Structure formats: structure tokens, C-alpha cells
Amino acid sequence: MARRRVAICDLIGRTVVRRNLVAGNWKMNGSRAMAAAWCADVAGNIGPAGAGEVAVCPPHILIAAVVGALAGSSVRVGAQDVDVNDNGAFTGQTSARLIADSGCRYVIVGHSERRAGYGESDQLVARKAGAALAFGLRPIICVGETRAQREAGDTEAVVGRQLAALLAGIVPEAWPEVVIAYEPVWAIGTGLTAAPDQAQQVHRFIRQRLAARDARIAAQCRILYGGSMKPDNAAQLIDQPDIDGGLVGGASLDAGDFLAICAAAGS
Ligand code: PGA
Numbered sequence: 001m002a003r004r005r006v007a008i009c010d011l012i013g014r015t016v017v018r019r020n021l022v023a024g025n026w027k028m029n030g031s032r033a034m035a036a037a038w039c040a041d042v043a044g045n046i047g048p049a050g051a052g053e054v055a056v057c058p059p060h061i062l063i064a065a066v067v068g069a070l071a072g073s074s075v076r077v078g079a080q081d082v083d084v085n086d087n088g089a090f091t092g093q094t095s096a097r098l099i100a101d102s103g104c105r106y107v108i109v110g111h112s113e114r115r116a117g118y119g120e121s122d123q124l125v126a127r128k129a130g131a132a133l134a135f136g137l138r139p140i141i142c143v144g145e146t147r148a149q150r151e152a153g154d155t156e157a158v159v160g161r162q163l164a165a166l167l168a169g170i171v172p173e174a175w176p177e178v179v180i181a182y183e184p185v186w187a188i189g190t191g192l193t194a195a196p197d198q199a200q201q202v203h204r205f206i207r208q209r210l211a212a213r214d215a216r217i218a219a220q221c222r223i224l225y226g227g228s229m230k231p232d233n234a235a236q237l238i239d240q241p242d243i244d245g246g247l248v249g250g251a252s253l254d255a256g257d258f259l260a261i262c263a264a265a266g267s
Helices: 032-045 060-069 096-101 112-117 122-134 147-151 155-169 172-177 196-213 215-220 234-238 255-264
Strands: 006-009 015-018 020-025 052-057 075-079 106-109 138-143 179-182 222-226 245-248
Touching (some): 020 106, 020 179, 020 222, 020 255, 032 052, 032 075, 052 106, 052 255, 060 075, 106 122, 122 155, 147 155, 155 179, 155 196, 172 215, 179 196, 196 222, 196 234, 234 255
Parallel strands (some): 020 245, 052 075, 075 106, 138 179, 179 222
Antiparallel strands (some): 006 015
16 A cells, blocks of 8 residues: 655644655574575565665674665665764674664664663663764664553653653754654564554654654654564554554564565555
């Protein structure tokens, strides 16, 4: 389905168009052979950049191969994490400078698997986003509540706190490059997807929080949904007024499924 473009007016009357973005997150999956086959399939079938954008975030070790295989296509490449330091004695880490130098345009920041498994605080996530922005990368910053937090009625408190750290840590001029991904933790990798209206409620809340700081930031910022997005639920989710695409984990590993989700987003 061809997704309509969202056009809204900001405070000074200019029309702001948010382009949908579908970003694949391979997590710690794939291989050189899988990457080669996936890139050939996706690059061969994606078509020119249209109303929407497409990106894929492979593990760091596959980035160079994926950038090479997708050269000349409209598909952008991203990393899955970034260090806050620019360079130096940080064994095993990867800086925004290196990620940008590798040909990436995006980087996922603050994924719940990193917040939960590697102790990333809201403040560290904001610093990582700042490091990415300083090198011309677009951070895809993940926010979202756990099942226990949702059941306790704390969804808005949790997401509001995560956003507050971003609003405090990222300078207003950098926000046009920022992408937020609302990923309810209970929906990630579980097959449980947030219902479209349930997701839209949180997306609207996120946009309102951004608007409370600056209406232009709210109008421009793309807010993706993530959490068991699949070809059969993508269109309904992306059709919601405040959902501007998807961050796709499991389904992004299959080129056919990923292409179907991109088509649902008009990308
Ligand atoms: P999923 O993962 O699509 O496999 O639920 C999404 C994500 O973690 O970004």
C-alpha cells in the first residue's frame, strides 16, 4: 500500500513533511554469506528512494560488506551502538567517527537490550546520541517500557523520563536529525505486537512531550514503532498518524519480509 505523506504546519507556517523510515536491526545475527544474499535481494527490489527511507543495521563486523553491497541503492546503512568517546584507548569499542567513516548514516542508540543487558542509563544514551550527531550520524534512539511497568500504569512515566534525558542532553539545532523508536520491551522478539491504537497513544504522548519543548522539534521528529513488526501488521501500525515507520528486528533478517514492510511504509 502506498502510505500518504504526512504534511503538517509548524509554528511559523512552513509545511513539514516527515518521510517514513523503515530500519532493520539484525542484532547479533547474520553472516557474510547471508549479508551478500540479503543485499542483492533488497537492492534489486527496493526501487528508488520514494516517500520513505530504508536503512539496515548489521553487526559492526558486517558493516563494510553491507555498505559495499548496497552502494548505488537507496538503502542506507547504520550501526547498532556507538561509544561516547571519539577515539583512543577503548579496546573493543567503536566511535561515531569510525561508524561515519565506514559509510553509515544511522546508528541505533539505547536499545532496550543494551539498557537492560549493559547497564546503559538515560544519560549515557543521550551522550551516545550526541556523539553520533557530532559526526553527522542520525541516531535512532530507543525508548519503551517493560511489561511490569506497563501493568503498573507507568508507561508514560518511564517513556517521559527517557525523553527528558534526551531533551536535556541534545541541543535543539540537532533535533531534525534525531529519530525516536518507541519499542515496548514486552513486544520485542516476543511475537506480541502493540495494537495500532495502543502504539499510537504512546507515539502521541512522545510527540506531545517534544512539542512541550519545541513545536518544530515535535513536527519534524520521526517516531518509529518497534516490537514484532511483521508484513501482516506493518501497514496498520504505520498508518497511525504519529507512527513514521518501523524499527524491525526478527523480520528484517528475511529480505522478502523486510521488503514487504518497506512497501507497507511506502519506502
Ligand atoms: P523485533 O525486534 O522486531 O524482533 O521484535 C525489534 C527491535 O528490537 O528493534
